[in-house]
Amino acid sequence: DVAHLDGFDHHEQVWLGRDTARGLTAIVSVHTTVLGPALGGTRIWPHMSFEAGVIDALRLSRGMTFKSAIAGLPLGGGKAVIIADARTEKTPAMLEAYAEMLNALAGQYITAEDVGMTLADADFLAERAPNVSGTTKGGSGNPSPFTAEGTFVGLKAALRHRTGSDDLAGVRVAVQGLGSVGWSLCQKLHAEGAVLTVCDLDAVRTARAAEQFGAMIVEGNAIISADVDIFAPCALGGMLSADTIPLLKAKIVAGAANNQLATAEDGQRLVERGILYAPDYVINAGGVINVAAEMADGGYDVATVTPRVARIADTLTAIFQRADREGRTTDAVAEAMAREIVEEARK
Ligand code: NAD
Structure with missing residues (x-):
């Protein structure tokens, strides 16, 4: 038990x-x-x-239950x-x-x-087990570019909800973690004129980000209190807590990392600081949407994936609006939506 x-x-x-x-x-x-x-x-x-x-x-x-349910996956x-x-x-x-x-x-x-x-x-x-997806041989391959694209459109949806515009030119974004997803997200943000602050445990990656994107490098937890408009966590989870939330200067948290909230109360803590939070398992669903396409009749077809990933922006906007309407946190609304979908199917 x-x-x-x-x-x-x-x-x-x-x-x-x-x-x-x-x-x-x-x-x-x-x-x-x-x-x-x-x-x-x-x-x-x-x-x-x-x-x-x-x-x-x-x-x-x-x-993963919540992520697949909200993404409409079987x-x-x-x-x-x-x-x-x-x-x-x-x-x-x-x-x-x-x-x-x-x-x-x-x-x-x-x-x-x-x-x-x-x-x-x-x-x-x-080669040794039947239940492995995301392979290169006959599978859908690397999910990270799709996760990054979903995170990018989701981040823009949050910006639009917050400011009325999703123009990234001059918008300051802090990206924590420059791995498969974080790096690709930085490329997209830079291409649309965002001003980047980055951190990673790997100094080679941060140096490359400074060179390619003109990113400012900060060390360790200084990324949390960076003077930016948007914080995009793309490393590991648990970075939004009672200790760190008071330090945030960003007014939006929108990133790919799983389990960003250290505890359930941290969603409320973000609201109290006036910070809009894009629930992690909604914004980072691009990868599982891509993997799920392997199971479609007729096999994997990337053309079916792109529009589904783009829909992450609409799903998030619906969550932000419902949270405003109901006076609840965005993560509570997302979880309620996911549980409604599962319970409906269970019936
Ligand atoms: P990755 O391993 O490629 O990259 C993680 C990066 O974060 C590495 O460069 C690592 O050095 C850095 N890092 C780790 N701890 C750090 C810290 N404390 N401060 C700064 N940098 C730190 O992983 P990824 O595939 O890019 O995934 C990133 C996050 O997104 C994870 O939380 C993962 O669960 C989540 N996610 C990924 C996918 C996907 O398709 N890859 C899908 C959904 C969610």
């Missing part, structure tokens, strides 16, 4: 896969399969404890966490052990990339 770890939700199933000889500790969490098979990436990350890994998997899989919510440092502990033997676990779960959980799991890893797993 892991429900107590997550506060309130009952996940359908949680599995532990452990093979100490091959260095695998994996948690696969299926939140719901009401709308379809549970799909979500595998995160390879050195969590501080086993419990931290379980909680991450529970939260991320619940987020998919449930699942996610896997492998507790390991992807740079030093991810070995072929470990991935082979994980592939055996995926085989055992076939039909119940479909995986894809997430932080720490690369396209090459997806291809490696797909």
Whole structure:
């Protein structure tokens, strides 16, 4: 019984896969399969404890339920966490052990990339297990460009809602994390004249951003208090908390990272500071929209993906408007919308 770890939700199933000889500790969490098979990436990350890994998997899989429901996809919510440092502990033997676990779960959980799991890893797993999406061989490939595009149109929708215009020229945006999504987002923002402030743990990436986009570089948590109009978190989650929200100067938070709010109360804290928050699992749905297209009759066709990703802007606008109307936080409205969709299907 892991429900107590997550506060309130009952996940359908949680599995532990452990093979100490091959260095695998994996948690696969299926939140719901009401709308379809549970799909979500595998995160390879050195969590501080086993419990931290379980909680991450529970939260991320619940987020996948909400994400797919709001994006109108016939998919449930699942996610896997492998507790390991992807740079030093991810070995072929470990991935082979994980592939055996995926085989055992076939039909119940479909995986894809997430932080720490690369396209090459997806291809490696797909040679050994049937339930791997987002591969290069016959799959939809790298989801990140679609996530970045969805985040970009979502950020513009937030700007429009807030100011009446989505013209990015001269708008100051702080991007935290210059990985697959953050970098691509910076390219799009720069192309439309936004003024960038960036940070990353990797100094090579920040130096490149300074060179290519004229971005200002800040260190660590200084990105939170950067003097900007929009904060775009594109690293890991939990950066919006009771400690950090008072420091924000941005009036909009719109970025791709999963689980941005450290606690449920942080949505309210943002409202109290007059900050418009684009719920993470709504704005970052571009990747799963792309992966889901693999399951369409007739196979993957990118032409079906682009208009669906563009619709993220309309979905967010509807959420912002409903939040204003009902006097609720945007994340509460998004969650209510997702739960309504799931409950309707359950009936
Ligand atoms: P990535 O691993 O390619 O990039 C993450 C970047 O963040 C790296 O450059 C890393 O050095 C940096 N970083 C990590 N911690 C940091 C910190 N404390 N401060 C500054 N930089 C830090 O990951 P990605 O695929 O770009 O994903 C970014 C976020 O978006 C993640 O939260 C991920 O779950 C989420 N997301 C990604 C996708 C996708 O399609 N890739 C889809 C949905 C959500």
